[in-house]
Amino acid sequence: MLMMDLNFPKFNFLSVVDVLLVAFLIYQLYNLIKGTIAANIFIGGLVLCVLYFAVEKYLTLTAFMLGNFIKVGGIAILIVFQQEIRRFLLLVGKNASLQRNREWWRYFFGKKEVEKNNYARIKPIIDAAKSMKATNTGALIVFVKYYDEQLYQNSCEMMEAKISKRLLESIFQKHSPLHDGAVIIAGNKIKSASCILPLTDKTDLPAQFGLRHRAGIGVTEANDATAIIISEETGEISYAKQGRVKANISFAELEKLLNKDF
Numbered sequence: 406m407l408m409m410d411l412n413f414p415k416f417n418f419l420s421v422v423d424v425l426l427v428a429f430l431i432y433q434l435y436n437l438i439k440g441t442i443a444a445n446i447f448i449g450g451l452v453l454c455v456l457y458f459a460v461e462k463y464l465t466l467t468a469f470m471l472g473n474f475i476k477v478g479g480i481a482i483l484i485v486f487q488q489e490i491r492r493f494l495l496l497v498g499k500n501a502s503l504q505r506n507r508e509w510w511r512y513f514f515g516k517k518e519v520e521k522n523n524y525a526r527i528k529p530i531i532d533a534a535k536s537m538k539a540t541n542t543g544a545l546i547v548f549v550k551y552y553d554e555q556l557y558q559n560s561c562e563m564m565e566a567k568i569s570k571r572l573l574e575s576i577f578q579k580h581s582p583l584h585d586g587a588v589i590i591a592g593n594k595i596k597s598a599s600c601i602l603p604l605t606d607k608t609d610l611p612a613q614f615g616l617r618h619r620a621g622i623g624v625t626e627a628n629d630a631t632a633i634i635i636s637e638e639t640g641e642i643s644y645a646k647q648g649r650v651k652a653n654i655s656f657a658e659l660e661k662l663l664n665k666d667f
């Protein structure tokens with residue numbers, strides 16, 4: 406039986422920091438798994454732990470079985486939650502490094518200059534989105550910070566092309582051999598097209614979100630990526646980031662989001 410150590414450490418300022426930090430980490434974890442199957446698995450694990458402590462003294466065989474199950478739980482958690490752990494680490498790393506980079510850019514070139522350069526980069530994408538919305542052309546455009554060739558080479562057509570409105574329009578045009586799947590953009594290049602992406606397993610998405618939306622959200626869950634999804638049915642534009650999606654955004658919003666993330 407586990408012996409509890411009742412000599413509580415003294416409560417001081419560091420204890421408050423400690424509690425706040427744990428609360429913050431649990432909140433981040435909750436945000437990451439909210440609305441996914443992982444949330445149900447997490448609750449399942451919690452129920453097993455509570456059950457174990459409840460029956461530990463009275464039902465030896467059940468406690469033995471549950472105890473052994475919980476012992477291998479650490480490894481099981483790593484396997485079951487590998488996507489969530491990856492996302493969590495990405496979130497921490499991203500906040501630490503990108504923020505710093507942005508400050509350097511601002512320091513050397515001034516905020517205005519950065520925004521001007523960025524507008525030239527995002528204009529062809531916004532123009533293409535406008536025209537695809539008007540013609541109800543379905544599209545999925547993904548922006549990645551680091552292009553992992555190994556990850557995409559099996560499911561994509563490699564391109565390495567300059568970003569242009571007309572190229573994006575031609576790729577997603579219904580009769581193009583490349584229109585199925587996603588375009589991946591990294592830096593100033595369209596790196597690949599026709600990519601098959603992982604689908605999100607979220608259970609709380611709007612009913613009208615089909616595979617295109619699921620793929621757009623899915624790719625942002627496990628990677629440092631954002632995605633523009635244009636619906637073929639409604640022409641609506643959605644924007645996915647870190648596994649969350651903003652539906653039916655305006656072009657002004659799209660410009661703001663791209664300016665921030667791309």
Ligand SMILES: Nc1ncnc2c1ncn2[C@@H]1O[C@H](COP(=O)(O)OP(=O)(O)OP(=O)(O)O)[C@@H](O)[C@H]1O
Nearest residue numbers: 543585586601602614615616617618620636637638
């Ligand atoms: N795993 C995937 N990765 C990338 N693209 C995908 C994937 N699965 C489906 N797609 C794209 O989504 C298209 C099918 O979209 P579907 O109608 O299911 O999605 P939707 O979210 O309802 O969007 P829409 O509003 O445009 O109909 C396919 O033709 C293909 O281009």
